[in-house]
Amino acid sequence: MAEVSSRALQMVDLVGQYRAIRAEILAAIEEVLESGQFIRGPIVAAFEQELAAYLGCRFALGVGNGTDALQLAFMTLGLRPGDEVIVPAFTFVATAEAAALLGIRPVFADIDPRTFNLDPASVEARLSPRTRAIVPVHLFGQAAELTPLLALAERHHLYVIEDNAQAIGATYRGQKTGTFGHIGCLSFFPSKNLGAYGDGGAVLTNDPALHERLSMLANHGARRKYYHELIGINSRLDALQAAILRIKLRHLEAYTQARQEAADRYDALLADCPGLTLPYRAPERTHVFHQYTIRVHPEVPGGRDGLQRYLKQQGIPTAVYYPVPLHQLPAFADFGPHDRLPEAEKAAREVLALPMHTELTSEQQRYITDAIRTYVETALRTGRPPTS
Ligand SMILES: Cc1ncc(COP(=O)(O)O)c(C=O)c1O
Incomplete structure (x- = not known):
């Protein structure tokens, strides 16, 4: 035996999980193929709404992957080369890589040995006049110690970007992670708790102005096609992944x-x-x-x-x-x-x-x-x- x-x-048994929902998934894929709309469109919009409703935040925007979600968060908040962000030293590389790619200095803080998450005292010890944001990661599926981190951020006028790639559905004092900071980031990498069948991610916010800026930056800096106001990137959740994620979100x-x-x-x-x-x-x-x-x-x-x-x-x-x-x-x-x-x-x-x-x-x-x-x-x- x-x-x-x-x-x-x-x-991770992705095939076993797929087999249990095979009929639903295939029908959803078929619907996208028949619609002929593969980038953004109504299926992506429906997923974004359902995701925001599930998490209890105002806006969710589907993007290409979790790393882009973090990069878009830094871009949207206007962080610039030479600025500093405090990130845990014990996380997946993307948390700091997305900042470093923009010339933002990742300043590494230590973790609480019990939860593996950011130690607020270590964060406080690393604040400098250049610090612009704190990036708590809810590692392995458990929320970081948010209350002291949010208080610290408020006291020092810092942004909070939650890296919620590993913790969709987790709660802290009854509220879902990813909805506490200015921007929350999700990954739908296949092995994540809510995994696509390819790359995918989302950014979350309660602020309409941030949502608008995130949407523009994720779509070549344009509100309207060919009228580019900002230098953005191309990072969009595609409709096939959104259709799959809609099914999996229900489960x-x-x-x-x-x-x-x-x-x-x-x-x-x-x-x-x-x-x-x-x-x-x-x-x-x-x-x-x-x-x-x-x-x-x-x-x-x-x-x-x-x-x-x-x-x-x-x-x-x-x-x-x-x-x-x-x-x-x-x-x-x-x-x-x-x-x-x-x-x-x-x-x-x-x-x-x-x-x-x-x-x-x-x-x-x-x-x-x-x-x-x-x-x-x-x-x-x-x-x-x-x-x-
Ligand atoms: C903590 C953390 N942050 C960011 C990411 C990046 O997500 P993605 O692989 O979708 O770019 C991941 C997962 O891969 C992650 O585990």
């Missing part, structure tokens, strides 16, 4: 629940396993478990990398999000020198994301957690990583 489970194991609450139930099962199965720290669920937040990320303590012989290798031999895929904190990446060297950030550096050495998706079964999870337990318990008892 374990053999069967291990063979079927994947970090999103069920998908989120499936992830949360899978996370609860991992918690229970690993509860008394030594040498690990399981995901922390911060108060007043709902975690949507884009990833289920554990920490492997350095005392475990072989450490995180040893466990990952062992699991791979058992047919269990895992992933390290992220092995190098951004302040240590060569790509950002020109924006340095960067401070050492001990918690981000420690997290990069210890984290391991387990398979997490809407189709994960308890049988598969038992197989995964039995293997983790065997490794950790054997390694701690014998002082050596076990060989398979």
